[in-house]
Structures are given as C-alpha cells and as structure tokens.
Amino acid sequence: MTDFYKHHLFFCTHQRDDGTPYCQAHNAQHLRDYAKQQVKQLKLKRVRVNNAGCLNRCTLGPMMVIYPEGIWYQYTNKSDIDEIINSHVIQGTIVDRLKR
Numbered sequence: 001m002t003d004f005y006k007h008h009l010f011f012c013t014h015q016r017d018d019g020t021p022y023c024q025a026h027n028a029q030h031l032r033d034y035a036k037q038q039v040k041q042l043k044l045k046r047v048r049v050n051n052a053g054c055l056n057r058c059t060l061g062p063m064m065v066i067y068p069e070g071i072w073y074q075y076t077n078k079s080d081i082d083e084i085i086n087s088h089v090i091q092g093t094i095v096d097r098l099k100r
C-alpha cells in the first residue's frame with residue numbers, strides 16, 4: 001500500500017471566517033484544480049492530487065505537501081504549480097525556492 005502512488009499531492013483548501021489566515025484566501029481551490037488538470041493532461045501515472053483540510057501551516061499558506069517525500073511547498077500561481085509538477089513530480093528534483 002505504501003507504494004500505491006508514486007506521488008500523492010495534498011493541497012490545503014481550508015476556509016475559515018475567524019480572522020486567522022487560511023489557504024483558500026489565496027485561491028487554493030482553483031490552483032489545486034489546475035494541478036489536477038495538469039496531471040491528467042500530462043497523463044502522469046500513479047500521481048494523485050487531493051484536497052486537504054487545514055494542515056496547520058496556515059500562516060505560510062497556501063500550502064501543499066507531496067508524499068512519500070513529505071516535502072512542503074508554498075505556491076502562489078499556475079507557474080509555481082507547473083514548476084512543482086515538472087521538477088518534483090516528473091524529474092524528482094525538489095523546487096528549493098518554494099520549499100517551506
């Protein structure tokens with residue numbers, strides 16, 4: 001079971017209204033949907049993109065994490081998502097500039 005997916009991407013898309021930071025305030029759902037679309041378009045096998053609730057790194061949001069490596073990324077736009085997919089997911093190279 002541990003190698004069922006080669007890469008499993010979790011995007012926090014949590015939203016709240018208590019005045020504290022949250023990832024959906026940074027368009028997280030839209031960018032998560034874009035990531036899923038790109039993985040599908042590129043026909044990447046054994047790669048899964050999922051929504052997640054709060055991952056408890058809210059002040060750095062929007063945050064996503066890739067397993068099994070357990071690498072966290074702070075992304076802001078589609079270009080960042082493209083770089084994470086092309087570099088980390090496809091080539092296996094961590095994107096240091098976005099790593100948190």
Ligand code: FES
Binds near residue numbers: 012014057061063
């Ligand atoms: S709201 Fe995204 S990590 Fe907490």
